[in-house]
Amino acid sequence: MTKKRRRLPALIKDMGSCLFKKPFTQEYPFVSVQAPEGYRGRQTFDPEKCISCGLCERDCPAKAIELVEVSGKRMPYFYLDRCIFCYQCAEGCPRNAIQLSTNFEMSTTEKDELLVKAEEFISKQNISSDEGQ
């Protein structure tokens, strides 16, 4: 069955060549890494488009969305600690108010930071529209 004659293990050449290559691993976080287009990262939300229909809240399989009254309109809060990044919310939203981003960097030492409030997007929008003017 097994051949009696001793030979060099087949992997040895590969192992040798690796000695002269740079490491395969990436030097994250010192070198930033770009997730590919279409990667399901942190949600972005457009308060202007939202019609408070509540579909996102009802459909979310992880119960990670809660509609909260923000400046006179019910809008989603995202609990990222529960979110499974399935994007059912984005898929179901009738106005495309929820969009995906490729931002995957969410590690934090504060659990509270994982609550994404609709207000965040309101203020951001104001800033960007101010800049535009």
Added chain:
Amino acid sequence: MEKFETAVDVLKNNLADAIVELKVPRPRKAYILLKSERHRDAVSLLLKHVEESMLSTISGVDLGTEIELNYHMVCGGTVTLKNRVPREKPVTKTITDILPGANLYEREVFDLLGVVFEGHPNLERLLLPDGWPKGNYPLRRDWTPPLIQENDSGSEEDSQNNSEEDDVGSLVSVVVGPQHPVLHEPERFNFTVDGETVVDVKPRLGYVHRGIEKAAERMMYFQDVFLVERICGICNAAHTTVFCQAVEDIGNIETPPRALYLRTIVHELNRVHSHLLLLGVGGHLLGFEALFQHVWRDREPVMDIIEQITGNRLMSGFNTIGGVRRDINPNTVEKALKTVKAVRKRAVFYKNVFEEDATLRLRTEGVGVLSKEVALKLCVVGPVLRGSGVASDVRKDDPYAAYAEIPFNVPCYDECDTWARLMVRVDEVVESLNILDYAFNNLPGGRLRVRVQRKIPEGEAVSRVEAPRGELIHYVKSDGTAYPYRVKVRAPTLANLLAFPDAIRGGYIADIPSVMGSLDPCFSCTDRMAFVDTANGQKWRWSLDDVNSHKNRRVLL
């Protein structure tokens, strides 16, 4: 396919008086309602007349006044034999004497639905903790979780069980786990060893039991897709494919051809990276760290492709009921084809390594032998079955998704040892890459998904796929609402686990990791527990007859 027709004919001709209702709604799927307590006759008939027929699982369904036991027999397709027992007095006869592979499935039903199987050699808890209060059967429809909170006495009894096993003579029991550096997932093994030789093993699982089947009843169908995806990270595409197929079956939903091809692609990418992972782990368990590092490096491009196609490295979130959720663009196809080519080259190289490396062969050849007969008796699945000389593959026997149109081979080895099981996987990587090549090049156009109502009409369906670890089966029953009435999952590791004691018995302690690894266990999938008892000082090397004799079975199973 012929096998399936023979199976149905055999039952029709020989058991006409016992059949209440016979339905064949789809090719290769039969549902047969039997008169009470005639299931044993039906199972023995199938075993006798249909070659290589096995039991997939038993799913119990609480129908209100009765509990329905569905014996899903694999004979070309799936023949589901239904036996109903009254809920008030749920007692039926075991089939473990005809088919030892039914052991764990009967225990599972006993544990979760409270059906007593008369004559079962070892009817004990399988999944729930030992301290679980009596009379609580989670999968009965009227059971709700809060009931158990007060008197859950935890794992005290559990540890007592452990200490019972005193060392007898030269036998020593060694407990490994639940947390142990050698294990990747929490589970506990109680090995009985005599010097360097393993005399017996008693695994205890259930440490990652999450009650997903129950949870699935409380979520809508489309949400359940994300839930079943999380049964297992590494074969997530298999779980979603099989679940979506079952629901599509019930709702008579036609999935567009492009979606079927895309499903196949993600499913196969899953298999490639899962097998490469295992081959690397195999090297690691044998102490061949360089192999481990190299294989895992070459697995990475596959992960990148998955990330690009599905939007995540692991949790693909790709399948949905009625199709798939996103399209694939031509650039990605081009890149994927390049990767496929590169990885194929590496896979061929690794095949050479596995064939030629003398040390590797010494450590795996003749180790962990599982003969063809035992494999069939214990109803093992997937690469373990194919490593024991049975060329059975759901993709060929009962084609789903796009497999009917794609040419591929089913690798099969007759050596029955650890080496054979590893080789099956090396060959399958190459086959999968060929399938991918074909699928990318022949991707049909058209729609990605069809619109599906939230409510699914009344009905039931069994669906099977070939997950990387073997046959994966889901049984879904709908009562016409948006929420499933019952979802039953049987992951491949549960089927293969029964074979572990047989494979390792008589081997060396040093071979434990590699034999275990060659079964490619995935405990979060399985999350069930098992078996056996010994400690009577007996040494082994049982013949098949010994295994089957009633006296020994109590000890063995």
